[in-house]
Amino acid sequence: MVPPPTQSPLEAPLQMLLQASATPGSSPDPGTSPSAATDTSSPPPPDGSPWPPNGSWPVGRGRGLGGGEGVSPWDIALCAAGTVMAFENALVLAVLCCTPSLRAPTFMLIGSLALADLLAGVGLVANFVARCVMDPVSDAVALCLAGLLLSAFSASACSLLAITVDRYLSLYSALTYQAERTLPFTCGLLAALWLTCLGIGALPAMGWHCLDAPATCSVLSPLTKDQAAGLSVSYLFLFSFILHLYLQICRVAFRHAQQIAVQRHIVNNAGSPMPSAFCLVSGTRKGVSTLSLVLATFAFCWVPLAVYAMVADPTYPQVYTYYLALPAACHSAINPVVYGFRNPEIRRSLNVAYTTYLRSLFSRPRAATSNV
Template sequence: SGPSSTPGIYKEYFNTEKIREHYNYTKEGSESSPTTSRWVVSILIVVLCCFIVLENLLVLISVCRNKKFHSAMYIFIGNLAFSDLLAGLAFMANILLSGATTFNLTPVQWFVREGTAFATLAASVFSLLAIAIERHVAITKVKVYSSDKNCRMVLLIGACWVIAAAIGSLPIMGWNCMSDLRDCSTVLPLYSKRYILFVITIFTLILLAIVGLYSRIYCIVRSSHAEIATAQTLALLKTVTIVLGAFIVCWLPAFIILLMDASCPVRACRILYKANYFFAFATLNSAANPIIYTLRSKDMRREFLRVL
């Protein structure tokens, strides 16, 4: 049965009826009948996504144009802006391909739709970790050769995107619930609950590691000489700490919903049907970061105005 069953498994990935089967099992087909409030939320998210793309594009142009921003720290901020820009595009595509359109998708297309959103979220989390690692190394090793710094920067940014792409690709590569409806998520009906729990666990551990790194950095800066604890260093640290805080505030409700999704039996937690509202709130994070940079940095604000 082994060799003959393999083509059957891959056929399911191109069967549009499979989507309807999973939605009917987990959501009673609720995706096919959008309410007025859902339409309003969808339109607002699309408008917000357009704003996210434009403002993060502004950050990227500013970082590229101004030589002041060619230091490792600002390049990492540019990398975070790039992940936020892609997140805006991914969420927009997700909204435009949801609702009744969902049932016209094959499972492969559905996995691409959701996988890109997960990959951009992972890229944002790993970018925050990369910034924390860079700041820690810069503070603990004040004199670092530029070639080493560039190499470290390329490796960290490269690792961010490779790991993020790998996490987003796991369901399409086989870690899904196509062959076991009982293991299906309510929020994302083709995803395995175990996969969602795995992703949330990874993100939580990374965020705890980031908080630990920043706590250590602040301890080092406070107990160090004035040479290290310059006003600019402290201002930059405060900025990235605010960025981290904004990420946690915006994404915490969505993470809680996904944790409930992983633990609730099918159709037991009705709040899971309202998950879109929590993800809409989480989308605000990608819009918040450029605003934080603008409010916190005179140089960045000046460059934004120049570009505009």
């Protein structure tokens, strides 16, 4: 019987080096096979799809910049939109508060809209900061932020409705409504509006959420599917009512313009009434174009998200929700331009404040040099 060959002390290290050279990029580990040492690929998704379930790859294997949910470029875009919203609406509120002549009921409604959009911008920025700082975002903070955004956007939509009703009544019953639209009446209306919207925002903290049952969540988490559908129906009903009022405003405006043109034609038989009638028609057309701009922006920004929230499933890619939520957030950045900066009195107050600031800025060095 032939005895087995004996290994020298150098043969075992040589064999390990040969195995390492045969599998580049891997290091041998005692107790593991070469195939296990070289298999560094991550397991595929459970459904076999090469794409992640939420439509965007997580940062750092599921951990974002500061929390388990992570921060995507869409969150950065929403934060930037919130910053612009907060700045624009804060500027409108500052002008309304610092100008005593802008205390009429109409400007109070515009101030309510600016305050709601300002809170919406603050909520978007706070949501981004919470995602960056907290690891992960706690349920209490998530519910508070959801309540803030829900209250702000609800107050913004209700303020738009109040402005529309105010314009309709001031045109439809101009003689009686101007006497009834007092400052206390407007303050009471705004108080009821904000109490209702704050109550809506408090619903998530009172159990109106899906954190305890994630299977019932909607694309607008932490709201459930039924809750998101109810809010969507409310927004669509509100848009339909605003559309109906604006159509009535256009009808009444054209009728008044025709009546005034006919009266001027009867009074000025000897003259030429065409220029005055032309001015009335052109002014009416300008007002209709402004109303069309208001309706188009509201429909483009909010209607797609409302419809998507009713029919979408939480398994849909999250990027679809971001696509539709960003225009809805940007609507609060368009409101100060349409309702605030386009108003002649607000624009005049801004120009006065700007020129006063420039005069004070350039007068200080002259005063200092004259004293020297």
